[in-house]
Amino acid sequence: MAQTRKIAFIGAGNMPQSIIGGMVQGGYPADAIYASNPSQPSLDILKEKHGIHTSNDNIEVAKAADVIVLSVKPQIMADACAYLRENLPDLNQKLVVTIAAGIRIEKYHQYLGNDVSIIRVMPNTPSLVGEGFSGVVADNNASADDKNFVLEVFNYVGKTISITDEDDIDVVGAVSGSGPAYFFEFMASLQKAAEAHGLSSEDARAMVQQTALGAAAMAGKSELTLEELRKQVTSKGGSTAKGVEVYQEANIDQISERAVNAAVARNQEMAKLF
Ligand SMILES: NC(=O)C1=CN([C@@H]2O[C@H](COP(=O)(O)OP(=O)(O)OC[C@H]3O[C@@H](n4cnc5c(N)ncnc54)[C@H](OP(=O)(O)O)[C@@H]3O)[C@@H](O)[C@H]2O)C=CC1
Ligand SMILES: O=C(O)[C@@H]1CCC=N1
Numbered sequence: 001m002a003q004t005r006k007i008a009f010i011g012a013g014n015m016p017q018s019i020i021g022g023m024v025q026g027g028y029p030a031d032a033i034y035a036s037n038p039s040q041p042s043l044d045i046l047k048e049k050h051g052i053h054t055s056n057d058n059i060e061v062a063k064a065a066d067v068i069v070l071s072v073k074p075q076i077m078a079d080a081c082a083y084l085r086e087n088l089p090d091l092n093q094k095l096v097v098t099i100a101a102g103i104r105i106e107k108y109h110q111y112l113g114n115d116v117s118i119i120r121v122m123p124n125t126p127s128l129v130g131e132g133f134s135g136v137v138a139d140n141n142a143s144a145d146d147k148n149f150v151l152e153v154f155n156y157v158g159k160t161i162s163i164t165d166e167d168d169i170d171v172v173g174a175v176s177g178s179g180p181a182y183f184f185e186f187m188a189s190l191q192k193a194a195e196a197h198g199l200s201s202e203d204a205r206a207m208v209q210q211t212a213l214g215a216a217a218m219a220g221k222s223e224l225t226l227e228e229l230r231k232q233v234t235s236k237g238g239s240t241a242k243g244v245e246v247y248q249e250a251n252i253d254q255i256s257e258r259a260v261n262a263a264v265a266r267n268q269e270m271a272k273l274f
Helices: 014-025 041-050 058-064 074-087 105-112 125-129 144-155 167-177 179-196 201-221 226-233 239-249 252-273
Strands: 007-010 033-036 053-055 067-070 095-098 117-122 132-138 158-162
Touching: 007 014, 007 058, 014 033, 014 041, 014 125, 014 132, 033 041, 033 058, 041 053, 053 058, 058 074, 067 074, 074 105, 095 105, 095 144, 105 117, 117 144, 117 167, 125 132, 132 144, 132 167, 144 158, 167 179, 167 252, 179 201, 201 226
Parallel strands: 007 033, 007 067, 033 053, 067 095, 095 117, 132 158
Antiparallel strands: 117 132
16 A cells, blocks of 8 residues: 555546546545646546546645646646746645656756656556556656655556666657557457458457457466467467468568657657657
């Protein structure tokens, strides 16, 4: 059980919705969680579903909290930070966590002050169902206790890794941060292929998602490499070999490498832009 500190999410979009949902389901006290957002619908969902404190005023929730989680899009991070800095003279007494892609710790020090403690987290949306994956990197102001607290919070919603080289966060973002989208894309394509053979959309989806879940669960429990697990399914002269051949001919390794490179490059670009 993590220490309970009051946590305020600035921005209540898709990613914080997943994190907050997972935290409350995992037992983090709803009364210690705050969220602010300009529009009301996402706040209403959080209040009704999870019973947390909500507000349209970033400063109101930030004042109430010990930990501020910056959860806005990178494009508006500078403005959101400027507003906090102007209105919270004791910002250096709080811990600032950011889940934004790209923007580097150095930039947050420019936006918020060199004496503010910053921890960057790169989470993903399966946090909502307790199956998230997050990478965590801290600046030199944050204490070991601060970093442990953040790791514990994100352990409520899945698995975590501690990172020391900030550059690696861009890779975490490009693989596990964006990864659910890659898997959904692949799963949707398999579903369409099954439907093209006459299966109902319902059956095709159930089949694909249970197969993905089963494969991930097996990989998680096995000592074998992913390649060895793949070979267990691929009987010599059988049907899987024919299917796998199609992916290999399309050079699936190269496709994944290009996808990850493109996402890493965008993270690096956002670091310069915002
Ligand atoms: N989605 C994902 O899978 C992941 C996202 N992230 C990071 O999480 C962050 C949030 O992403 P995501 O939740 O997907 O984005 P969304 O677009 O879903 O949400 C952004 C939210 O920010 C709100 N907002 C806009 N301006 C302000 C402001 N000035 N103060 C407070 N809130 C504001 C918006 O409110 P309104 O709608 O009213 O404008 C909206 O609810 C991003 O920085 C992203 O890089 C990281 C890992 C994974
Ligand atoms: O697309 C994005 O920029 C964010 C970061 C990782 C997942 N979503």
